[in-house]
Amino acid sequence: MEDLTAIAAEAAREGLDEGEEITRRKKVAEGWRGLGVSPYGGKFLKDTEAQEVTDRFEQLEGKHVSLAGRIMTIRSHGKASFADLRDQSGKIQLYFKQDILGDAEYGKFLMVDLGDIVGARGKVFRTRRGEISVQVEQLTMLTKALRPLPDKWHGLKDVDARYRQRYVDMIANPDVRKTFLVRSAIVAGIRRFMEARGFVEVETPSMHTIAGGAAAKPFITHHNALDMDLYLRIATELHLKRLLVGGMEKVYEMGRIFRNEGISTKHNPEFTSIEAYQAYADYYDMMELTESLVADAAKNAVGSTKVSYQGQEIDLTPPWPRRTMAQLVRELLGEDIAAMSDEQARKAAARLGLEVDKDATMGMCLNAAYDELVEPKLIQPTIVMDYPIEVSPLAKKREEDPRFTYRFEAVCVGRELANAFSELNDPIDQRQRFESQVDERQKGDEEAHMMDDDFVTALEYGMPPAGGLGIGIDRLVMLLTDSASIRDVILFPTMRPKA
């Protein structure tokens, strides 16, 4: 013990940040080398998963199996001991008995620390207490863990550590792994769903010369050889629509989007979206696509279209109620803003306690009223149709009332789940919309669109009428895994470096 303390003290002097425990484990690793065994072994032939031993006990009882995984707990009784081995499938109890292993092999077991990764070969049996176990005959050291595991009972709770060291979080908190497995199942299911519907998955650039397709502040990076700034994409929309021009009729992209904005329980600077475009379709087709995709994802995640989110029961079974924004504002807030002039609308907004610009239009006031006061109340999935044109620069305007567009958002638990429209394919209209966005930008709105001449040029070649859809995958996964924070569904969320 004294020499360990001395070694730790020496390590500290040398600037190595390690405690006595790490020093001790390093010495144990050297001990393995002394036995002629590398503490960082190579290939190990495992033929059985931990969970399989329990699931297939009837067939496996008395047979030999080879398992590999991490030692999570050890219960030592002198000349016999138990340990729990965990692999990706689950957990199995190992039984080590000196009589069976022999002194040398049992001595090896005594050198195993919690957290070590080992291979074990032995016979499947059931203990007197009834627990299905493996009586180990051969133990193989595969990886020495130098750092101790978090508390076996309480796990790792420090949220800072959980996000920074997700690997430790996953070791200590098995539910975390489960959440990310569900996420993977959802993503894989969406790809199957889209393929079954005839959509082709494509990859468009992540680095854009113009950041378009959404209202958001971009990250800026620099290309040295071309000596020019590039933006990380804030959406995939404008490139996917170029592909419609090129003749692809059903395309989608699922990938990472970057927005240089605040971080919160619902926002991470990089996140995953899916955008899909279907030629010759309109936003009604997108409503059906959205409902079906989400319902299918729910079945993949929880086996049902009814899910529980933060104590609320949410029924995602299609079809979802379809209401226009104007209707919802009128019914829930008692102001028929859509029937008002701009000036009347500004007064109505004031009555509702909203602050709007002096020259705000009816559409802006309606959108503000909806965003602030209606959307948070929409708990069950709802399709909110017909967004004002001012806030929808890429959506086709309505024939009978050009103040509105063929755009909807699907809303659930007070949050946007999907955003879709009948795509604007009139190049002249699109150029005007960009121009008014550029005006907004010059007035100081950093999130207004930039002019994208090449995109307008593409439309001039002719983009077929189309429906388009965007869904935030992270928020969908939050809903389907009952996660309160987006950081709980992103493996490595963005964090400031620790000082």
Place this chain on the structure above:
RNA sequence: GCGCCACUAGCUCAGAUGGUAGAGCAACUGACUCUUAAUCAGUGGGUCCGGGGUUCGAGUCCCCGGUGGCGUACCA
């Protein structure tokens, strides 16, 4: 960006009013050949987030800074 809160052993947490820093788990030593949060006896382990200040004396009070959480703003 602003406000509130948190930061103490490897992990989970206690530490009224300022007075020699504690527990459980983990680790170490010993006992124990069917335990499962194994049990029993003993031992070691601390930059109390960092830096200033007040005080005879600061984990505790004050100021500055760091990181995080929550709320809020921003986020079609």
